[in-house]
Structure formats: structure tokens, C-alpha cells
Amino acid sequence: QGCPAVPPEPCCPLLSLLSPVLSGCAIIVRGQPRGGPPPERQINLSNIRAGSLARRQRHQPDSRDTPEPWGFPAREFLRKKLIGKEVCFTVEYKTPQGREYGMVYLGKDTSGENIAESLVAEGLASRREGIRANNPEQSRLAELEEQARSAKKGMWSEGTGSHTVRDLKYTLENPRHFVDSLHQKPADSEVPEPFAAEAKFFTESRLLQRDVQIVLESCHNQNILGTILHPNGNITELLLKEGFARCVDWSIAVYTRGADKLRAAERFAKERKLRIWRDYVAPTANLDQKDKQFVAKVMQVLNADAIVVKLNSGDHKTIHLSSIRPPGSRGGQRPGKLRPLYDIPYMFEAREFLRKKLIGKKVNVSVDYIRPASSATDTVPAFSERTCATVSIGGINIAEALVSKGLATVLRYRQDDDQRSAHYDELLAAEARAIKNGKGLHSKKEVPIHRVADISGVRIHPLGVPFPGCHSRVPLPRADPARFSPGIECPRGARNVPGLTQEGEPFSEEATLFTKELVLQREVEVEVESMDKAGNFIGWLHIEGVNLSVALVEQALSRVHFTAERSPYCKALLAAQDAAKQRKEKVWSHYEETPVEEVVPVLEEKERTANYKPVFVTEITDDLHFYVQDVETGAQLEKLMENMRAEVGAHPPVEGSFVPRRGHFCIAKFVDGEWYRARVEKVESGGKVHIFYIDYGNKETLPPSRLAPLPPAFSPRVLPPQATEYTFAFIQVPQDEEARADAVDSVVRDIQNTQCLLNVEHLGPGCPHVTLQFADSKSDVGLGLVKEGLVMVEPRKERQFQKVVTEYLNAQEAAKSARLNLWRYGDFRADDADEFGYSR
Numbered sequence: 001q002g003c004p005a006v007p008p009e010p011c012c013p014l015l016s017l018l019s020p021v022l023s024g025c026a027i028i029v030r031g032q033p034r035g036g037p038p039p040e041r042q043i044n045l046s047n048i049r050a051g052s053l054a055r056r057q058r059h060q061p062d063s064r065d066t067p068e069p070w071g072f073p074a075r076e077f078l079r080k081k082l083i084g085k086e087v088c089f090t091v092e093y094k095t096p097q098g099r100e101y102g103m104v105y106l107g108k109d110t111s112g113e114n115i116a117e118s119l120v121a122e123g124l125a126s127r128r129e130g131i132r133a134n135n136p137e138q139s140r141l142a143e144l145e146e147q148a149r150s151a152k153k154g155m156w157s158e159g160t161g162s163h164t165v166r167d168l169k170y171t172l173e174n175p176r177h178f179v180d181s182l183h184q185k186p187a188d189s190e191v192p193e194p195f196a197a198e199a200k201f202f203t204e205s206r207l208l209q210r211d212v213q214i215v216l217e218s219c220h221n222q223n224i225l226g227t228i229l230h231p232n233g234n235i236t237e238l239l240l241k242e243g244f245a246r247c248v249d250w251s252i253a254v255y256t257r258g259a260d261k262l263r264a265a266e267r268f269a270k271e272r273k274l275r276i277w278r279d280y281v282a283p284t285a286n287l288d289q290k291d292k293q294f295v296a297k298v299m300q301v302l303n304a305d306a307i308v309v310k311l312n313s314g315d316h317k318t319i320h321l322s323s324i325r326p327p328g329s330r331g332g333q334r335p336g337k338l339r340p341l342y343d344i345p346y347m348f349e350a351r352e353f354l355r356k357k358l359i360g361k362k363v364n365v366s367v368d369y370i371r372p373a374s375s376a377t378d379t380v381p382a383f384s385e386r387t388c389a390t391v392s393i394g395g396i397n398i399a400e401a402l403v404s405k406g407l408a409t410v411l412r413y414r415q416d417d418d419q420r421s422a423h424y425d426e427l428l429a430a431e432a433r434a435i436k437n438g439k440g441l442h443s444k445k446e447v448p449i450h451r452v453a454d455i456s457g458v459r460i461h462p463l464g465v466p467f468p469g470c471h472s473r474v475p476l477p478r479a480d481p482a483r484f485s486p487g488i489e490c491p492r493g494a495r496n497v498p499g500l501t502q503e504g505e506p507f508s509e510e511a512t513l514f515t516k517e518l519v520l521q522r523e524v525e526v527e528v529e530s531m532d533k534a535g536n537f538i539g540w541l542h543i544e545g546v547n548l549s550v551a552l553v554e555q556a557l558s559r560v561h562f563t564a565e566r567s568p569y570c571k572a573l574l575a576a577q578d579a580a581k582q583r584k585e586k587v588w589s590h591y592e593e594t595p596v597e598e599v600v601p602v603l604e605e606k607e608r609t610a611n612y613k614p615v616f617v618t619e620i621t622d623d624l625h626f627y628v629q630d631v632e633t634g635a636q637l638e639k640l641m642e643n644m645r646a647e648v649g650a651h652p653p654v655e656g657s658f659v660p661r662r663g664h665f666c667i668a669k670f671v672d673g674e675w676y677r678a679r680v681e682k683v684e685s686g687g688k689v690h691i692f693y694i695d696y697g698n699k700e701t702l703p704p705s706r707l708a709p710l711p712p713a714f715s716p717r718v719l720p721p722q723a724t725e726y727t728f729a730f731i732q733v734p735q736d737e738e739a740r741a742d743a744v745d746s747v748v749r750d751i752q753n754t755q756c757l758l759n760v761e762h763l764g765p766g767c768p769h770v771t772l773q774f775a776d777s778k779s780d781v782g783l784g785l786v787k788e789g790l791v792m793v794e795p796r797k798e799r800q801f802q803k804v805v806t807e808y809l810n811a812q813e814a815a816k817s818a819r820l821n822l823w824r825y826g827d828f829r830a831d832d833a834d835e836f837g838y839s840r
Contacts, residue, residue, distance in 0.1 A: 024050025024074025024125055025116075027082065027104065029089060040279075045116045046092050046101040047141060050074040050125040051155075054168055069161030070154055074124035078115070081106070088112065096374035096383065103137075120144045123154020195275050199244035207235060218254040225251055240265035243274030246415065252425060253432065259425035270418075283369030283419045292367045298358040300520055304350035304408055305399075307358060307391070309365065310517075321399040322368040322388040322421035324408040326350060327441060345447040346440050350407035357401075358393065359521050366390045369419040390421055397423055404430040406440020487540075487564030487573055488549045490557065491587065492712055505712040507586050511557040518551065519543050529567075540569065553577050556586035608800040612757040612773060618723060619697035620748050624733045624740070624791075625767065627697025627723040628758060637695060637722050641676075644714045648675050653708030660689045660704055665716060668693070669706040677710060677721070694721035728782040729761040729769035730801070730808050732792040739822055743790040750774075751781060761801070771804075786811045789820030 021027050025045040031038045051071025088109050091102040105112040119125035121144045149156045213229040228235050236255075239245040240262055247266050252259045270277045296309035299316060304326030308318050328344035367389045376382035391398045400423065402408040410427045413420055421427060435442045491505035493512060519541065528539035541548040547569060552558040553576040560573045567573070581588045615628035629637065648667065658666055660680045668678040668691050681699065682690040689707060692699050694716070734740045757773040772781040785791045786808050793808045816823040 021075055021079045021082065023053055024071055024078060024119065027078060029087065041100065043089050043091070043104060044099055044101045045104060045119070045125075047128055047138065048116050048120060048125040049128050050119065054166070067165050070124055070164050072166055073154070073164050074119060077119065077122065077124055081118075082115070087115075094375070095377065117141065117144055121148060121153075123148040123151075123156045126155065195244060198275070199239065202242065202244055203235060203239070206230065206232075206238075215256065217256060218251070220251070225254060227255065227257070237261060237265045241268050243269035243272075243277050246276065248415070249413070249424070249428065253428055263425065280418070287367060287370075294365055295362055296365055297362050298360065299517060301351055301354045301359060304347055304354065304402065307354065309363070317387065319365060319391060320371075320386045320388045321402070321408075322390055323411050323413075323424055323427055324399045324403060324421075325411055326408055346407055348450055349440070349448070350402060353402065353405065353407060354398065355521050357398065358391075361393060363391050363393045363398075366392075366422065368421050371419065388419075388421075390423055397426065399423075400426050400430045403427055404434055404439075406434040406438075406442050409441060487561055487567050487569065488552055488558040489561045490552065494712075503711055503713050505715065505717065507557055508712075510586065511552060514552065514555055514557055515548065518546070519548060540567075547572070549573065550576050553580060556580040556583065556588050559587060608761070608804065610759055612759045614755055614775065615758045616755050617751045617753065617772075620744060620752055622740070622744060624744055624747065625725055625727045626747070626751075627725055628756075629695070629722045630724075631755065633719075633722060636719055640714055640719050641695075644677075644711065645675060647711055647713070648708070655705050658704070658707050658709045660707055665694070665710045666691070666707050667710050668700070668702055668708075670700070675708070677714065677716075678707075679721075680707075693723070695723050697723035697725065725767040726758065726760075726770045727764065727767055728785075728791075729771055730794055730796065730805060731782050731786060732794045734791065734822060739790075742821065743785060746785065746788065746790055747781070750784075756781070762798075783808060783811055787815055789815035789818070789822045789824075792822065 022042070025048055026042060028040055028042055030040050051068030051074060053071050053075060054067035082104075085106060086108055087104055087106055089102050089104045090110070091100050094100050103110075104115040106115065107113070116125070117140060120127065120141055127138075127141050127145050148154065152158065155161060207228065207230065210230065215227040215229060216224060217227060218225045234257070236245075240247065247259075247262050252262060255262060269275070270280050270282070273280055294311065296311050296317070296319075298307050299310050300308040302308060302318065305321045305324055306318060307321075308316055310316055327346040327350055367387060369388050371383075371386045371388055373385045374383045399408070399421065403410060410424075410431045411420075434440060438444060490511050491508035493508040494504035522543055525542040526537070526539050527542065528537045530538045549558070549564075550569060550572050553560060553573055560577045564570050564573050580586075581591050584591055614631040616631055616634065617626055617628050619627040621627075644667070653667075660666065660683050662680050662683060664680050666678055666680060667675045670676055670693075676693050677695055678691040678693050680689060681692050684690070687703060688701050689704055690699065690701050691707070733743065751772065751774075755775045757775055757778070758770050759773075760768045760770050762769050773779060774781065782791075786793055793805070793812045795809070796802075796805050815821070816827060819826070822828065
């Protein structure tokens with residue numbers, strides 16, 4: 001059986017068998033009636049195999065006509081043992097075709113007689129080959145089979161078993177002799193199928209010894225197929241309409257009056273649940289009318305029998321073409337071992353036919369049935385629930401067109417399987433024409449070979465088949481629409497890393513969806529500019545005169561990257577970005593235009609501007625620089641850190657999931673055990689990583705195991721780094737290491753982890769120069785350092801700073817006079833005498 005076992009269903013007691021027993025390893029069980037006919041299920045005995053029975057060739061011309069030895073005794077053994085008895089059964093697994101396999105026990109629970117074991121013990125069935133004896137049930141079957149072999153029971157007895165094969169005769173040369181031989185003698189028989197007697201009476205009462213006309217339609221295996229015409233009507237259509245018969249797929253094509261009439265008559269009986277259709281349930285009975293038939297736009301062709309359409313609501317839905325099989329899908333390969341598109345004969349031609357015919361166009365969709373999800377087997381992969389429908393455009397049935405060109409084949413169904421296309425007969429007729437004309441899959445010519453040159457450096461986004469000239473079809477990567485759109489920066493999409501799924505940045509899905517709808521599976525023009533290190537082309541993509549990069553920026557789904565400055569499309573990109581900024585949509589929804597400030601030379605300023613703002617000092621460096629956080633955005637930072645730690649706690653990062661690279665943002669675990677946002681400064685060969693905490697200003701060297709990817713929802717795009725670097729204005733740090741350390745220690749004691757007031761005085765080469773005041777006393781921190789003799793004054797010549805500089809110089813003279821710290825040995829600076837060439 002080969003299928004992986006699913007958890008068995010609980011035992012179902014009080015289930016009585018419903019005649020007939022199908023074979024030596026298949027039965028029908030019936031439940032208790034509750035307000036209507038009881039439910040019925042077919043149960044196949046798992047892990048064993050019994051001989052097959054003969055089937056009448058007229059009904060099943062393609063099936064095996066010769067029965068196998070010991071098949072009928074096995075069936076009779078089950079019939080006599082189980083008919084009308086209460087049984088209990090468990091379902092071990094279910095195949096994709098809906099067949100249920102399990103164990104059957106005689107009685108109300110599993111303590112009763114195991115029917116499969118009884119069959120094997122009597123030599124009427126054998127274990128299936130390839131089943132491993134890895135559980136007690138398998139071992140028990142193997143033991144019973146060996147005992148039956150030793151005792152030479154059933155199929156293990158000597159001889160071929162031909163005496164167990166029935167000699168069935170459907171027609172008798174001398175019926176009277178047969179009746180006389182059994183006249184008034186009891187003969188073993190079985191109850192016919194439901195409504196068989198009624199159907200016979202219905203036909204006889206209308207045709208027996210009446211004048212009729214016969215239309216000979218065809219001949220199949222020495223059987224003549226015909227239609228009986230009566231002055232009052234066609235008995236074939238009438239039997240179907242009254243629910244006494246069902247359509248037969250293999251012969252309906254030769255009906256000269258049209259298969260649609262027979263299907264319509266059968267459909268009439270199904271809708272009214274007449275006779276044999278009394279338990280009939282329509283495949284789409286649970287769907288609303290608006291979900292059965294609708295118009296949608298084709299967005300993607302998945303393969304030769306599946307497309308993705310966009311509904312009027314904007315949702316995307318996958319539709320499978322009903323009752324057809326794409327090329328190369330007859331099994332023979334294990335799940336996961338998918339072959340490339342171009343290696344499957346006629347798969348490329350079939351998908352190209354659908355792409356050119358459907359992509360970007362509106363089609364009519366009529367749902368025929370919903371195929372439920374199925375589990376994987378050794379030869380068939382698992383399938384999710386599939387919506388199977390008839391898709392038409394301009395009055396043309398796309399499935400029929402595929403089949404008529406030999407690019408697909410028609411599925412064959414069991415006679416009682418109603419989950420099929422509403423135009424199944426047209427599909428069969430189209431397949432017959434394709435076979436007759438030797439088209440596509442039915443051609444006797446050599447299979448066409450497609451040799452595709454992969455010109456990409458890495459096989460992450462394989463390039464499609466190139467077209468002549470500079471045209472090519474480029475498959476769209478799932479979450480990187482900017483791959484073919486240089487000069488722009490798109491929001492990063494969700495990514496799967498070991499043990500963790502990183503969420504995408506805002507509007508990443510919208511950008512991907514927009515790009516898919518615009519260019520996916522369309523013929524485009526690629527303008528190549530250069531090539532990256534991996535050998536991938538970098539260029540511009542145009543579709544019908546539209547530049548994809550410009551279109552993304554116009555839709556406010558991308559930002560212009562600095563690499564676009566040398567591009568001929570730079571002006572168009574910047575103009576599109578300015579328009580998107582004005583609209584404040586999507587990626588620019590929180591954009592605040594920076595006011596243009598007039599640049600005034602510092603020397604022309606007449607007065608110093610004092611605009612102190614509250615800040616929180618978080619870190620002080622060894623060169624007397626310090627990092628502060630803006631108090632006004634402190635609440636935002638606290639909320640972000642709280643949400644980020646909750647996210648990391650709910651989805652703990654896996655060790656090794658982050659590969660550190662210089663300049664990349666990440667999260668790092670500090671000594672307190674909490675995670676903080678950080679940036680990689682340097683990666684050493686020994687595995688040490690130098691990181692900078694972007695919200696606090698401190699640095700640390702950590703192993704990679706204490707680093708993890710930064711979730712996109714907490715990236716610097718959401719909240720910029722909160723630690724800003726500054727240095728003191730109007731002072732000079734001592735060059736002596738001990739003196740500088742004394743100054744740093746004093747600043748750390750006074751202002752680290754405290755709230756102060758900050759005013760930017762002027763810009764410097766590395767960071768802004770500021771004055772800092774204590775929040776409570778409003779006294780100048782830098783001036784205090786000068787008064788204590790810990791630093792020196794930096795003279796400034798700008799007019800607006802003269803008042804402050806004078807105050808600093810007076811404080812320095814006072815410290816010098818008191819011989820404090822730096823000045824304890826007097827003025828240590830070089831002599832300013834001109835003859836020595838020095839000046840202060």
C-alpha cells in the first residue's frame with residue numbers, strides 16, 4: 001500500500017455490512033439510519049491482497065476479464081461471515097483517490113475476530129509485498145501466512161487453483177435446457193443491484209414485442225452498440241431521466257444524437273434524487289452561486305493545469321482545470337524530486353499556450369467540484385484542497401483547447417465518481433481527435449528538446465528562456481522586486497532563517513504584488529547596464545514603455561537609491577519620488593519635509609543662539625565625547641524595546657541564524673540578559689564581533705552566538721538610532737592620559753545616566769560641538785571642568801562666542817592661580833615667547 005499511515009479513526013461499533021461484498025478484501029459498511037438512508041462507506045482491508053473477480057466486459061471493457069484463482073472463495077468467505085453482522089472497523093490511512101484502508105473486526109469492538117487475519121490464516125489472501133514487519137500486526141500476518149503455507153491451505157495448496165475460477169456465462173445457447181435442469185430445484189443466488197428489477201420491468205413494459213427502430217452506433221469487442229427508438233421516445237434517455245441508469249463514459253462518445261442529451265437526462269435525475277441517485281450530493285452543493293460562476297483576471301500560470309486569478313474583491317485564488325492531466329504527471333518520481341519545466345516533454349509548450357492565451361486577461365470560471373486535501377504517499381506528493389473548474393475565454397474552453405492540441409490528457413474516473421468537468425464528453429472527443437491526428441503527447445515524432453542557457457551567476461532567481469534580440473522573460477523573485485529594478489530601494493520582504501521567520505518591512509507585500517501584476521510572465525525588454533560580483537545582470541526592465549523602477553517609485557512603494565544618480569532615468573525617478581512625498585502615501589506616509597534653512601556664515605552671526613533641549617546622557621567615551629538620547633522620543637524607544645523583547649521571547653532566535661557582516665544591523669544580548677539593537681562594527685577572524693549599541697552609544701565585543709537578526713518591524717527605518725554623539729564646545733582635552741582620565745571620570749560622575757540640557761554651538765569635523773547644562777541648577781558642565789582645572793579652554797574667534805569664551809578664559813585663569821589639577825605645577829604649556837617660536 002505504500003502510503004504513510006495517518007492516525008486511525010476511533011472504532012465505530014454497531015455498523016452492519018451492506019450487500020454486496022465487493023471482493024475478498026473490500027466491503028461496504030452501513031451505519032444506523034437517522035431520519036433518512038444510513039451512511040455507507042467502502043473499507044478496504046489493509047496490508048493484504050486477495051484475488052480479483054471477473055467483471056462483465058460489456059460494462060467494463062478496459063478491465064481484466066479473466067478472474068484470478070481463489071478470488072471468488074475469498075469473497076464468499078467474507079459474504080457468509082459478515083453479511084448482516086455487526087462489525088467494528090478502524091481506518092489506517094486514506095489514498096488521494098479517496099480509498100479508505102483499515103482493519104475490520106467481527107463484533108462491537110476490536111476484541112473480535114480480525115477479518116484480515118482470518119483470510120490470511122485460511123490461505124485466501126496474502127500479505128502485500130514491500131510492507132515492513134515493524135509492528136505486532138504485521139508480524140502476526142507474517143506468522144499466519146507462514147502457517148497457511150505449511151498447511152497448504154487455499155492459494156498455498158498444490159495446483160494452479162483453476163478449480164476456484166467460476167465459468168460465468170452471460171448468454172445461454174439453450175436457456176430452456178438450463179431451466180429444465182434446475183426446474184423446481186433450489187439454486188444458490190444473490191440479490192441483484194438496487195432497482196435492477198424495476199429497471200427491467202420499466203424497459204419490458206415499453207419495448208417488449210413492440211415495433212421499434214434500432215440505430216447501430218458502433219461495435220466494440222464483438223458487442224454491438226445501438227440505440228432503440230420507439231414512436232413515443234428514446235428508451236436510453238428515458239431510463240436516464242427516470243433514474244434507472246447512469247451514463248457510461250467509454251461508449252457515450254458514439255451516441256449519434258449527442259452526448260449532451262444523455263448527460264442532461266442524467267442530470268435531471270440527479271437533481272431530483274430519483275432511484276439510484278437517492279443519496280446523490282452535488283460536488284458544489286455547499287458553494288454559493290457567486291462562488292460557482294464568476295469572472296476573474298488571470299495573474300499567473302502555475303503549470304499546464306493551474307492558474308492564479310484575481311477576483312473582483314482583490315483576492316487571489318488558484319484554479320485547477322477540471323478533468324485534465326498535465327504532461328509528465330503520471331507518477332514515477334518521488335515527492336520533492338521535481339523536474340525542471342523544460343525537461344518534461346510538452347510541459348513548456350502547454351504552459352506557454354496558457355500564458356499567451358490567458359495572462360492579464362479576464363476569463364469566465366465555472367467551478368465543477370472541490371477536490372479535498374490529500375496526504376502524501378511514496379509516489380504522490382501531498383495536495384491541499386483544490387478548486388477545479390472550467391475556464392473559458394471568448395467562448396473557448398481552455399482545457400478542451402489544451403487537450404485538442406495534445407498538450408494534456410483526460411482523466412479517467414470510476415463510474416460512480418461524479419467529480420468531473422461539466423464538459424467531460426467534449427474533453428474525451430477532443431482527446432480522440434488529438435490521438436487520431438497524432439498531436440503533441442500522442443505524436444510518434446521525437447520529443448522536442450529545449451536547451452536553456454542559465455546566464456545567472458547564482459541559482460536563486462533563474463532566468464527564463466531568452467527571446468530573440470534584447471527581449472526575455474524574467475521570472476519574478478517572490479520577495480525582491482528590486483532585483484530587476486536598479487536605482488531604487490524596496491522594502492525588504494519576509495525571510496525564513498533557521499528556526500525563525502523574519503517579518504517583512506511595511507509595504508513589502510504591496511511592492512511584490514504590484515510588480516507581479518505588472519510584469520510576471522509578461523514579455524518585457526531588459527536594458528543591461530552592468531553585472532554584479534555573482535555574475536547577475538544589473539539593468540532596467542521595461543514593459544510596454546513603462547520603466548518598472550519608475551513605476552514602483554510613482555506608487556510610493558520604493559525610494560530612490562543613490563546608485564540612480566548616474567542613470568539616464570535619474571530625473572524621472574526623482575520627479576516620481578517628489579510627487580510621492582507630496583502625497584504622503586505608503587513608504588512616505590510618515591514623511592515630514594525638512595525646512596530649507598538658509599546657510600549663513602558663522603562669522604556673520606552677531607549673537608549666539610541658545611536653544612537648550614532636554615537630553616539623557618547614556619555613554620561617555622575616553623576622548624570626552626558623549627552620547628545622548630532625545631527625551632521627547634524616549635517613550636517611543638521604551639515601547640519599541642518592550643515590543644521587540646516580547647517578539648524575541650515569543651520566537652527565540654536560533655544560534656547561528658545571524659551571519660555578522662560589517663554595517664549590518666542586528667540585536668545583541670547585553671550582560672543583563674536583555675536584547676538591544678546594535679550595528680556590526682568589525683568582524684575578527686577568531687569569531688569575535690565588535691558591535692555598537694545604536695540606542696545607547698556603548699560598544700562591546702561579543703561572540704556570534706549572542707547576536708541575532710533584527711526583526712524588520714524594529715529596524716532603524718521604523719525608529720532611527722536614538723544615541724547621538726556630541727563633544728564639548730570651547731574646551732581642549734588634555735593630551736596626557738592620566739589628566740584625560742581624571743576629566744573623563746569627573747564627567748562620568750556628574751552627568752552619565754542623568755538628564756541634562758543641550759545646546760548645539762557649532763559643527764565640528766566629527767560631531768557637533770555643544771554646551772551642556774545640569775537640568776536642576778542650569779550650570780554649565782564644560783565651564784565646571786574648566787573651573788576645576790581638568791581641561792583647557794579652546795579660544796574661538798567668532799564674534800557671537802566672545803562672551804562665552806571670555807567667561808571660560810576667566811575661569812581658566814582662576815584655576816591656574818589656585819593651581820588646580822592641570823595647573824598644580826603652574827602653566828605647563830610651552831613658552832609663548834616669539835624667539836622660541838611658540839605661541840599659546
